[in-house]
Amino acid sequence: MIRQRQTIALLALVGFFVALYLWLHALGVGGPLKCGTGGCDTVQTSRWAVLLGLPVAFYGVVGYVAIFVVAIAALRPAALLQRGWSLLLLALASGGMLFTAYLTYIELFVIHAICRWCVGSAVIITVIWIVAATGLRSEHGARSST
Amino acid sequence: MNRFYVVLAVLAVVLGIAVFALLKSGGGAPAAAAGPPPAVVDDGFRGYTLGDSTAKVEITEYSDFECPFCANFATIQMPTIKEQLIATGKVRWRYRDFPIPGHAYGRFAAHAAQCAGEQGKFWEMHDQLFYHHQWAQTGKDPSRLFREFARDIGLDLERHDACMQSGRYASRIEFSRQEGLSKLVDGTPTFYINGKKFDGPRANSDVFKAIADSILARRK
Numbered sequence: 011m012i013r014q015r016q017t018i019a020l021l022a023l024v025g026f027f028v029a030l031y032l033w034l035h036a037l038g039v040g041g042p043l044k045c046g047t048g049g050c051d052t053v054q055t056s057r058w059a060v061l062l063g064l065p066v067a068f069y070g071v072v073g074y075v076a077i078f079v080v081a082i083a084a085l086r087p088a089a090l091l092q093r094g095w096s097l098l099l100l101a102l103a104s105g106g107m108l109f110t111a112y113l114t115y116i117e118l119f120v121i122h123a124i125c126r127w128c129v130g131s132a133v134i135i136t137v138i139w140i141v142a143a144t145g146l147r148s149e150h151g152a153r154s155s156t
Numbered sequence: 157m158n159r160f161y162v163v164l165a166v167l168a169v170v171l172g173i174a175v176f177a178l179l180k181s182g183g184g185a186p187a188a189a190a191g192p193p194p195a196v197v198d199d200g201f202r203g204y205t206l207g208d209s210t211a212k213v214e215i216t217e218y219s220d221f222e223c224p225f226c227a228n229f230a231t232i233q234m235p236t237i238k239e240q241l242i243a244t245g246k247v248r249w250r251y252r253d254f255p256i257p258g259h260a261y262g263r264f265a266a267h268a269a270q271c272a273g274e275q276g277k278f279w280e281m282h283d284q285l286f287y288h289h290q291w292a293q294t295g296k297d298p299s300r301l302f303r304e305f306a307r308d309i310g311l312d313l314e315r316h317d318a319c320m321q322s323g324r325y326a327s328r329i330e331f332s333r334q335e336g337l338s339k340l341v342d343g344t345p346t347f348y349i350n351g352k353k354f355d356g357p358r359a360n361s362d363v364f365k366a367i368a369d370s371i372l373a374r375r376k
Contacts, residue, residue, distance in 0.1 A: 016160050023164065027171040031178055044178050085160075 014145030019081035022074045025134040029070030036065035052123035058116045073106050096146045103139040110135050188323020189267040197327045204278040207248040213368045216348040218254035218336040221265035221285045222292045223344045230286035236361035246368050253332040266329045268302045271319035280309040
């Protein structure tokens with residue numbers, strides 16, 4: 011269980027910096043995105059790059075910070091045996107996954123362009139979800155066997 | 157457990173530096189496009205033109221995209237000139253670069269326009285640079301804004317970026333400036349009507365129309 015929460019914290023930290031880079035770029039910091047393909051610009055300048063007046067990457071920053079903070083809090087000795095933390099991590103990761111699935115759909119079928127940084131974030135949140143789900147499952151298994 | 161927090165801290169520092177480096181390396185006006193060229197070569201280019209190639213009157217404008225007088229002229233006088241003189245076939249308009257050395261981003265703006273011209277959209281970029289002239293008053297690096305102009309006028313951004321990075325038109329711009337100096341251009345905008353320097357007190361659409369009409373009347 012410790013390993014899983016540590017892995018989630020590490021992944022959330024990486025995801026935070028990916029989202030931070032995209033957010034700062036959306037705010038006008040720095041020049042063109044280092045992308046390798048033209049897809050990032052197409053995605054970042056599309057009307058789907060802004061949600062409720064804020065750059066989509068901002069929600070990524072908030073989401074990863076939330077996951078990171080919860081994962082760190084869940085590593086406290088007192089929290090290690092509390093299943094609620096694992097449930098909360100899975101819930102946050104599920105929210106992130108759904109949001110990412112929506113954005114990926116928009117990229118693939120509406121904008122017809124792929125941003126590598128967005129793909130990177132999608133991979134990170136997917137792995138976080140898998141780790142959170144397997145962690146909860148193993149926790150449940152351990153409880154059942156005792 | 158403690159080792160985990162050390163790994164976390166190291167990762168945070170490394171990723172923070174990486175993001176900072178990415179943002180820093182991605183921005184800024186490329187020196188090749190923003191500064192004078194190492195050598196000046198005549199590539200035979202003599203400026204973008206508007207209007208009928210057989211028009212009997214040609215007005216050549218030496219201009220600097222960072223110059224506020226040039227922006228005023230482009231936004232206030234040019235629409236009327238286009239309508240009354242260029243669209244009617246009376247005048248052909250030629251734009252020549254004359255970046256003022258004291259202007260930090262004049263050459264860079266001229267280069268952005270040349271790169272747009274490479275994709276057939278010089279005049280569209282010309283208008284973007286003059287109609288959104290706030291960039292010239294802030295003193296801030298306008299590279300990101302110019303890129304937005306490029307996007308707004310429908311340029312292929314990858315090609316545009318590569319063009320700006322290469323600075324391939326820096327020599328052409330400097331050649332134009334030196335040509336202007338040889339013709340005694342002493343400020344911007346400076347105009348030449350059929351090769352003769354316009355020395356009137358006010359360059360505006362009415363004055364140019366009167367001059368063009370008188371030339372055309374004499375040639376009839």
